[in-house]
Amino acid sequence: MAITHQIILVAMGGAAGAVSRFIVSVLLRSTTNSGFPWATFGVNLMGCLLMGLLMGWLWRLPPETSETLRLVLGVGVLGGFTTFSAFSLELFQLLERRDVLLGAFYAGGSVIGGVLAFAAGYYFVRAFVS
Numbered sequence: 745m746a747i748t749h750q751i752i753l754v755a756m757g758g759a760a761g762a763v764s765r766f767i768v769s770v771l772l773r774s775t776t777n778s779g780f781p782w783a784t785f786g787v788n789l790m791g792c793l794l795m796g797l798l799m800g801w802l803w804r805l806p807p808e809t810s811e812t813l814r815l816v817l818g819v820g821v822l823g824g825f826t827t828f829s830a831f832s833l834e835l836f837q838l839l840e841r842r843d844v845l846l847g848a849f850y851a852g853g854s855v856i857g858g859v860l861a862f863a864a865g866y867y868f869v870r871a872f873v874s
Contacts, residue, residue: 745808745811750815753812753815753820754815754819754820755820757815757816757819757823757824758819758820758824759824760824761820761821761822761823761824761825761826762824762825763824764821764824764825765787765824765825765826768790769783770783772786772787787825788826788828788829790826791822791825791826791828791829792826792828792832794822794825794829795818795829795830795833796833798813798814798817798818798822799818799833802814818830831854835847835850835851838850
């Protein structure tokens with residue numbers, strides 16, 4: 745499959761996933777009124793469940809069909825819905841092949857590194873942009 749075709753499939757799915765995330769987040773925020781970020785938490789868990797269901801189903805299909813669906817639904821829709829589902833899939837794959845040390849580094853590095861990168865960007869802008 746040509747790269748341009750792959751890009752189109754991912755873009756179509758990504759748009760649908762981003763809109764879906766927005767809708768689910770709005771609905772979850774309207775039903776909860778606590779300090780906990782339930783919308784993001786809920787979207788992340790839903791995305792992980794859906795990614796697990798998708799990957800469990802795709803392995804049964806012919807390679808050309810599963811690759812197209814993986815691009816549209818996995819990379820596109822679920823990637824637009826939440827990147828946490830892709831993170832969970834990759835961490836699961838590391839742990840499934842018993843690469844626990846690399847999995848621990850990936851999980852810890854992603855979470856701690858992500859928070860540190862966010863803080864660096866945030867404080868940089870606060871310090872240098874008026």
